[in-house]
Amino acid sequence: MSVIRKTMIAGWTACAIFSTMAQAATYAGKSASAPAAASAVNPGATAATAVSLATYANLSGPMRIAGASASRSISVPVSAREAVRGATLHLVASNSVSLLGERSQLVVRVNDRAIAQFQLSPRQPELTADIRVPAELLRAGYNTLSFQVAQHSTENCEEPNSPELWTEVDTSASTLAIQTELSPLTGTPPLLARLDELIDPKQNAPRAIAIVHAAHPVTDTQLASGGLLAQGVALRLRYKSADLRVQDAQTGEGGGMLPGLDLTPLADADVLLIGKLDTLAPYLDAHTLERIGGAFLGVYPKPGDPRHFVLIVAGRTDDEVNLAARVFSHAEVPLPRRNEMNADALAEARSGDATGRDALSGTKPYRLRDLGFRSTTLGVGASADVKLTLPADVYAPENAQAVLTLNFAEGAKMRADSVLNLYLNDRFVQAVALDQQQGAVVNRYRVSVPLRRFLPGANVLSLRPVLVPLVTDRCELRQSGNLQLSVFDDSTIELPPVLHFTNLPDLRRFAESGFPYTRRADGAELAIQLNARDNDTLNAAWSLLGKLAQKQGRPLTSAQITAGVPGVGRQTIIVAAGADLPRAAFEGAPWAPGRSMRLAAGVRAEGESETPANLWEGVKSVFGKPAYAANGSPDTVIEGDMKLSRQLLVMQYRNAASATATLMTAETPAELLRGMQQLVAPQNWESLDGDVSVVSLDSEALWTTRVGQRYEVGEIGAFDHIGYEVSAHPWIAYGVLAACLTVLAALTAVLLRRYHRKHHGDSSS
Template identity: 30%
Template sequence: MCLIFYFFIWLPSDTHAEVFKIPLYKLAPVKSVDLRCVSAEYGIKIPIPERWKIEKAILTFNYVNSTGLLPGKSRIVIKISNYPVAQINMSPIIPEGSAKLSLPVLLLKPGYNDLSFNVSQHYTMDCEQPCAPDLWTTLKLDQASLEIEYSLKPVPLKLSSIPEFLFDPKISPHGEVNIILENTSPEMVTLASIAASGIARKFDYRKVLFTVSEYIKPGYDNILVGNKDFVQRFFLGNGLDAPKIEGPLLKIMHLPKEKTADSTAASDPNHALLVISGINSDHTKLAAETLAIMSSPFPDTAEMVAMEFTLPDIPMYGGRLIISHDKKYTFKTLSLSSHTFKGINPSARDIVFRLPADFLIKPNLFADISLSFSYGAAFRSDSALNISLNGKYLRGIHLDNPDGAIIEGYKISIPTYLFKPGTNVLKFEPVLTPLIYGKCENIQTENLFLTLFDISTFYLPPMPHFVDLPKLELFMLNGFPITRWPDGHESMIYLANPDINTINAALNLIGIVTQKNGYPLFDVQFTYDNPKNFNGELLIIGDITSVPENLKKITPLNLTKQTTVPYPVVRSWADEFSMAYSKQISNIGPGRGAIMEFQSPYADGRSAVLFTATSTKDILSLSEVLMEPSVQAKIEGDLSLIDLDTETEDYKVITFNIGKKYFSGKSGKVSKLDLYLYTYPWLYYASVAVVIIFLSLAFFYLLVRYRKKRLKIEEKK
């Protein structure tokens, strides 16, 4: 099984070791699992970061088995990385059981470790049906946990440790980084955002919390960002030797502690201080950008001087797993290497890719798949290769040749309306059945194989960039429209109240967007003034009282003193609400955050996304709550209200679609012709009909004229 989400609970420990209790249902996408047939397996990935030294690991789980199982012949085997660590016999007399196991820590190595539950279950000593209804066991993952006790290893003083040790996505429960700045001017916050974006990208999908301060935050990794004078003053003020700065500098060292009585500074070897500096702001920015792109373990020195920074040509709408239209991709390019499916029920394989958020997916186009595959001999006639897209089955390929076959260029056309903006999953799932299959028969499965070759191709036809907005779900998809250019070009973040909470919230949102799109936001600008002359995409962050009046008046939920509040009245079959509107003097209360999207008042076709609450403290809480995948999945429309005060993970999200519609094209602006043809598609068909009628009449007129002319010639003869 794939690892989807993680959730960890911190428990205090009397020793120097840290203790985490990991609910297993947070490591898997389900709360219970049924294991059926004579043998079955369920696996979970356990992340162990390089930074941890495991001291102890305890696995606890509950299960229920069928009362029809044969005692002494039915058992659960628990394995770590395919190594058996425990066996539990199942009893039909006591069908419910629990287990608490101490796992060998030597088997829990840095990386993603396979924890698997394997069952062998039978109902008779004689020959039996392999998948009889009585053969089942249920694992209660919502009542299972893995408790890990660990200590931190010292941080290697090598810059190569940054991507794989310091900012490891396997670190749990989340990453926490403090950024030390001389001041909170827009220029310094912009530098901090570049560093934060690069760090969030290294953490991959693991959520990471950022804070900004003027001092070292003990117990956390810290990043010192500033020009030469500030950095040297900071070092001297903490009793340290100032580094020699002659250019864009990137340096790693152990985190300094408070000065001792003899004015020397001790250090915390388990946490790091990264220094990003330079002689001037351009040098410091170059060092921050270099940190952001470091994705491989190099260099092995403790410091480096960045001489130059060159990015590849990143096209508009690039990003994580994004595919381009009108281009043919091999399966190997899409990360599906040649794979052989074996056995009666082999595991499916899939291709995961993403489409740009503003693709106008037309219903009369088709994506083409060309498959190359081979399969074995002596299959039963109902064997097939099933193909599905986003959970919907599209096609089954009949494997009907009893002698087996090698097939190249098998064509499949998929209507493009089955695709969706954002993540799409194309899955291949064979159903292989042996020719001889019956009670007490010797079932041969070695001939059951199907190999899908990676020279198979996928082609997406050309599709225009055109979307009706606002749609907050697109922002949650990959940060659109901020990420129309992957590096945030033509985008600006406006902090209406630039206090520490708001800046921290902005860096958290930068991290969320970066992880969604997979590319550092190098070109996003920060401002503290109302950007009236900016004609790009806007991200506005501020408490309600700090938002300018000209913006309050055009938000979907008016934030002026007299507020217009929508109330859903009737829900139609089209899943649309009829709204009643109440004008009242009220506002959003404490403990609730709001996200709104509307057309920028400063440029047609451009968007403004507003994050607001009654206080900047609630705005910071809003940015942290938005890191939860369950919250992101609920946000849509042009207004989302999120309850922040909750003791459970089930955050309540209320969404509306009440604001004015607008349209956005590839560069934001949309021509009047495109706007009318998209809004009123009947105009297109009416225009085509008029053209056909006109051509028909013209052709008829020419025929009549030609006939009259020919008749006159014949009369003269």
């Protein structure tokens, strides 16, 4: 079938093609090149970068809109710092060839305002359009971009859920380009209470942030303070990676409250200036210096460029500077509606063993409202999600059950096969019957879900009702207003008693939750060890620390960053360039510079011990086969002295102190920084796996494998350990059970024969 492109560029063209596009004519009076023209008039405006709708909606496939009347929506973020100058939606969609063209249409809406509408033609099922989105419709916050369809395949007695009633939006090919410019901060001076608006994940313009030290950090306290700033930035960006720069202050001709700071290297970047009072003296004006009387935070428009801001993090001592950085790192703490403050103390909640502020621990019931869920009413096609976070090393017996106690209200006059389906991580786990034809309010409806269905770390419990009308005959009026289900946020979930026990190394688990380094929620068991204090190495270490804080939703304020020896009881992440890396860092690692190795799926690396780590490893050494034994050759074999050039190497292993170590290294500090920036990007971070990963700086590809032996982490009793091994390797349990039954049968036969000979030896039978 030929593909006919239908392109809407100007309002008069749209009206000529579609006689019913009155709304499109109103809003599409300018061409799609309007943003470029605006850029010439407004030199401060940023170029519009096309972002796919799949990125906005976090989708991996097309958006399917099915039914006679349906709609799907996407949230489009716009920062309060930005002024929208223009936007263009490039839409690529296709529809069923069975639709009735005269009565089927697609309407595009922004915040409930129609900006375009199209006939869905069976003869031209491929739709491509460039739609100008009026700038005044895009407001600060999350805007709703909706695609609403009316789809018909016949004139009379139509089944509204017929399978031929569908339209798909290609979310990968469809893009939205928003042209914005940063608004000057002089009209509304920046406030500490509005730092979330200054460091905003919704910002479309580049968000470069420079951490500038008045004096280069040397001590562990100074290194930790810089790491706290990086965490505060990462937590405010929530799901975005920061374009972080680390620089030392340079004297020069500045301006405003920074008369002595050279601002040229800091062009087009927001600035976090950190240092003690005496080291800041050459850069700050006397009036600002006088107001630093403790742990000081102050935010101001950037001199010479009021579109950006400067945040001063200062104190009279290193401890006061650290306290100010700690206050900044707690993005959840409300700060005063002023541009300056001196903090005297910060009382942080004591953290237990649970990872993150949302992790479930213990056996007490958790209300869903405490997990971020709010009472909601669900209609046809609607759903709601509850986010649940379990400790990364959680383990319970196979028969352990998590109990979900639901409080809900169901509508009346629904068909008896209406149900509420429960999905855990997109897998169906249970259904609740909604069969009360007179309607009902149900309290404490208990649903048991096997704990083994949950993943360590983050989980999503989805509530997806299927609501069926009582009357569904053809040509009958279908009542749908009664198809309602309300789920209340005083519903609870309760976990069974669990143990903390698992196997490592596991880079996937590390990426999901930071385990085992975030076993204490404040990072009290984490040490990041550096081999140098240059700015690239510091940037790499702080970027990693910010990513770990992002994953658990709170700052690791007790984490240690050191160029010396990590503290007692801390597990180490080594961030260093390979040229100067001490040999001791590679003790227990599956690879070391200058050592020839053979790496392949299922093959032990050279130098590994032949002694099994435990009983299960011993069984595998006798009966196990390499992963490549089926086809006779390994998938991948690397033999020789591997080089680190243009790569970031990530390895997790048990070091000489029997603790977990994770090494991140590259050939030079510059390559270490670039590799770390690629690693913490969502597409690479979520792909970590095994115990060895390599990031290529040339192709931005990530390669993962498993080389070293696994080892056990946590405390567990002998009986529970048997249960753990049986759960992890059920075929071994079946073999042991079969062997035991065989031995029992043989022993029974022997005993019966002896009994017979003793008591019936002289019997002829």
